[in-house]
Amino acid sequence: MPQTPHVERHFTSGEAVRDVVIGMSDGLTVPFALAAGLSGAIQQSHVVVTAGFAEIAAGAIAMGLGGYLAARSDAEHYASERRREQAEVVEKRDLEKAEVSELLQGYGVSAAESAPVVEALAQRPEAWVDFMMRFELGLERPDPRRARASALTIGGAYVAGGMIPLAPYLAIGSTHSALAVSIAVTLLALLVFGWAKGRATGSRPLRSALQTAVIGGLAAAAAFGLARLIT
């Protein structure tokens, strides 16, 4: 990407920010909803706390390892597609040249106008492969250290998010009172998180805050209703 100044204004959220958002969205919502749901059916705080911690452990590991494998599999997908393109620019040279021309014709550039570009790429096989990876397949070269960082960030954010709704049940013996405090604390946290998420991803912060709080509230209400229904 060219480093001309006005390009910098285009926003692309960093991958770490994205991972925090992924982990914390679910971490704030699911343990909150589970604890609220169980409070509707079970009187003992310690059951809610046990279930909550079990959920946080399960969710953090499942999401963290899931993120690890997703990043690894992106990297492998990129590498295997790149090997295929590398073979094709050698073995199917003319077909690949025609593809570059067709790609550009899709943007209204005639075959004659694109001919110098096609020939220039054909002189530099590695650059040509990079061009096809990005422009034909829409794939970006993944960062090799991404998988581990992604796993730790997602898992850590899930745990951090999950502790917020659970903390009141640790401090307060009655599930009824703990639920009220947990709802207040978690809705506040969802609003703050949603607002920050909106700021970080370039969407309207206030709307993002409300949407995030509504999702958490709906999930908790559904879990609460269902748990009531089946006990």
Added chain:
Amino acid sequence: MPQTPHVERHFTSGEAVRDVVIGMSDGLTVPFALAAGLSGAIQQSHVVVTAGFAEIAAGAIAMGLGGYLAARSDAEHYASERRREQAEVVEKRDLEKAEVSELLQGYGVSAAESAPVVEALAQRPEAWVDFMMRFELGLERPDPRRARASALTIGGAYVAGGMIPLAPYLAIGSTHSALAVSIAVTLLALLVFGWAKGRATGSRPLRSALQTAVIGGLAAAAAFGLARLIT
């Protein structure tokens, strides 16, 4: 993308497949781990069932609505970046032309060689904007109906996945026996799902099957250990 036959061999997993994978990965893993964890601490099957259903409801809604908002926010991001590019190709015409040239220079194409392409794009502002969206920013035009379909697919896959580990607790009164059946059934389901996921995403099916089962097993073991520890 050109429709020449050999391009078809490049695999890109469909968005619906991706959504099923997202929902079912967590749906099979987290309710399984939660139920296993609670079985280590609590003797009554009905508590495990209540917590399991509460988790499935909470997880399906949180992930489904999360997927809805993610797809919506992708679409809005695309639209806002496109408006910015539309303004730029008019207001900063020369800068944008230089950018196309620099983009291609990044692939070893000289300014002289790319000049006809730059001029051709400059004649067609809409195609030029499309070109910049894909080639400068790496963004693809999102499907407007994607948000709702994505939400329903992710949520439905989560519920379907979550019912598998929970079913034994519904049928069997003792958590101890139900846990053994749930582990067997769920590990089998994780292997089958991991294998199918590997097939669908073009990675090695056997390795994918084992990885998926190991993640589920680790998450369940951690939840079980933690629940034991705090009761």
